[in-house]
Amino acid sequence: MSLLVTASGDTPQKRALPRWVGALAVLVLFVVAALTALCVGRFQIAPQKAIAILLARVSPLTADWSAMDERIILLVRAPRVLLAALCGAGLAVSGAALQGVFRNPLVAPQILGVSPGAAFGGALAITLGFSGFALIGGAFAFGAVALVLVGALARVEGRSDTVMLVLTGVVIGALFAALVSLLQFLADPNSSLPAIVFWLMGSFSAATWARLGVAAPGVLVGVAMLWLMRFRINVLSLGEEEARALGLPVERDRWLVFGAVALIEGAAVAVAGVVGWVGLVVPHAARLLVGSDQRALLPVSAALGASYLLLVDSLARSATAAEIPLGVITALIGAPVFAALLRQTRRKELAG
Numbered sequence: 001m002s003l004l005v006t007a008s009g010d011t012p013q014k015r016a017l018p019r020w021v022g023a024l025a026v027l028v029l030f031v032v033a034a035l036t037a038l039c040v041g042r043f044q045i046a047p048q049k050a051i052a053i054l055l056a057r058v059s060p061l062t063a064d065w066s067a068m069d070e071r072i073i074l075l076v077r078a079p080r081v082l083l084a085a086l087c088g089a090g091l092a093v094s095g096a097a098l099q100g101v102f103r104n105p106l107v108a109p110q111i112l113g114v115s116p117g118a119a120f121g122g123a124l125a126i127t128l129g130f131s132g133f134a135l136i137g138g139a140f141a142f143g144a145v146a147l148v149l150v151g152a153l154a155r156v157e158g159r160s161d162t163v164m165l166v167l168t169g170v171v172i173g174a175l176f177a178a179l180v181s182l183l184q185f186l187a188d189p190n191s192s193l194p195a196i197v198f199w200l201m202g203s204f205s206a207a208t209w210a211r212l213g214v215a216a217p218g219v220l221v222g223v224a225m226l227w228l229m230r231f232r233i234n235v236l237s238l239g240e241e242e243a244r245a246l247g248l249p250v251e252r253d254r255w256l257v258f259g260a261v262a263l264i265e266g267a268a269v270a271v272a273g274v275v276g277w278v279g280l281v282v283p284h285a286a287r288l289l290v291g292s293d294q295r296a297l298l299p300v301s302a303a304l305g306a307s308y309l310l311l312v313d314s315l316a317r318s319a320t321a322a323e324i325p326l327g328v329i330t331a332l333i334g335a336p337v338f339a340a341l342l343r344q345t346r347r348k349e350l351a352g
Contacts, residue, residue: 022289022290022300023289023290023296023299023300023303025289026286026289026300026303026304026307027303029303029304029307030085030303030304030306030307030310032307033306033307033308033310033311033314034081034085034306034307034310035047035050035051036310036311036314037077037080037081037084037310037311037313037314038050038073038077038078038081040314040317040318041072041077041314041317041318042317042318043068043072045069045072045073049064049065049069050073050077052064052065053065053069053070053073053074054073054078057074075209079207079208079209079211079212080204080207080313081310082212083204083207083211083212083215083271083272084204084207084272084306084309084310084313085306085309085310086212086215086216086219086220086306087204087215087219087268087271087272087275087309088278088282088305088306088307088308088309088310089219089223089301089302089303089305089306090219090222090223090264090265090267090268090302090305091109091264091265091268091275091278091279091282091305091309092278092279092282092283092286092301092302092304092305092306092308093222093223093226093264093298093301093302093305094109094222094226094260094261094264094265094279095107095108095109095278095279095280095282095283095301096282096283096286096287096294096297096298096301097226097229097233097257097260097261097294097298098111098112098257098261098279099283099284100233100234100236100237100292100294100297101233101236101237101254101257102162102166103237103239105283105284105287106280107280108276108277108279108280109261109264109265109279110173110265110276110279111166111169111170111173112146112147112150112165112169112258112261112262112265113146113147113149113150113168113169113170113171113172113173113175113176114143114144114146114147114261114262114265114266114269115143115173115265115269115274115276116146116172116173116174116175116176116177116180117142117143117144117145117146117147117172117173117176118139118140118142118143118146118265118266118269118270118274119139119176119177119180119200119269119273119274120142120176120179120180120183121138121139121140121141121142121143121145121270122135122136122138122139122199122200122269122270122273123180123183123184123196123199123200124138124142124183125137125138125139126187126192126195126196126199127183127186127187127192127196129192133214135199135270136211136214136215136270136271137270139266139269139270140218140266140267140270142176143262143265143266143269143270144262144266146172146173146176146262147258147259147262149168149172150165150168150169150172151255151258153168153171153172154167154168154169161240162240165258180196180200183196184196184197198325199273200273200274200327201273201274201325201326201327201328202272202273202274202275202276202325202326202327202330203272203273203316203323203325203326204272204313204326205317205323206271207271211271212271214267214270214271215267215268215270215271215272217267218263218264218266218267219263219264219267219268221260221263222260222261222262222263222264222267223260223264223302225256225257225259225260225263226257226260226261226298227298227299229253229256229257229260230294230295230298231294231295232248232253233257233294234293234294234295235248236248236250236253236254236257237292237294272326273325273326273327274327275309275326275327275330276327276330276331276334277330277331277333277334277335277338278305278308278309278330278334279305280334280338281308281333281334281337281338282301282304282305282308283297283301284338285304285337286300286301286304289304309326312326312329312330312333313326315329316329
């Protein structure tokens with residue numbers, strides 16, 4: 001089955017809608033998702049009231065809301081909405097860039113081993129009794145360590161090809177996953193073990209303005225790097241030999257992309273735990289809307305990823321009395337959606 005992702009050929013199937021229609025639909029979806037995330041939860045707040053509370057920060061408005069409403073919007077939901085949107089956008093952009101570099105829509109940010117490394121760092125911090133920024137720093141540091149290990153082990157005779165990178169990423173990911181299991185085995189079953197398990201499943205329940213301030217630089221810098229490299233990623237998606245023939249320093253650019261992805265992934269995992277499937281499913285859906293050209297794919301993936309994680313987070317904290325871990329919902333939604341997308345792609349290939 002041909003699943004190559006190239007800028008020139010888009011996906012094998014033809015796009016049914018003009019590119020601007022898809023981009024506009026995603027923008028509308030993002031606004032709806034953000035407003036929904038602000039208003040739903042254990043305490044329901046009307047959309048017009050939520051908007052008025054936010055606008056009151058920049059313009060004089062007569063307050064017809066309670067102090068409780070204002071605290072919920074400004075101190076609880078606003079940072080949570082921004083953090084979820086930031087992480088969703090970053091993870092989706094990471095997936096889109098990696099799928100372009102590897103020319104394969106089945107690639108996800110986890111393939112570089114950064115997520116398992118960051119998960120181990122966070123779990124280690126919890127086991128040692130650390131929390132807050134120490135936990136975030138541990139997750140970020142070990143995510144970076146995982147990427148450095150992948151880079152060092154995949155480099156043979158001064159070069160590292162795609163197959164070696166993928167295989168090394170799988171090995172490093174498995175190593176850190178085993179270390180996480182070891183920590184769970186050794187953790188106190190009455191205190192640290194439940195905290196590790198819940199953190200690994202992903203959640204924005206601890207979102208604060210301070211946590212947003214920690215995650216935002218890493219995610220924004222990584223996304224900016226990928227955006228600046230959008231033309232180079234398009235060339236890399238043509239194939240390694242073609243990119244070299246066009247004068248592109250393939251290995252250097254590939255590692256710049258990996259570094260940006262690691263920065264985003266480490267920052268997201270550090271503040272939200274492991275949230276899977278976003279970087280795998282969302283870019284594929286965005287590609288169906290606007291094609292594989294990174295100039296359109298990256299911004300649409302960002303908006304779609306932000307919308308997706310906002311809606312998932314809204315569902316997680318409003319479907320039941322107890323908050324459902326994000327990783328559970330993203331897997332339950334992502335697996336069947338991705339299977340359906342693959343079947344649709346294959347069916348159109350056979351028909352076309």
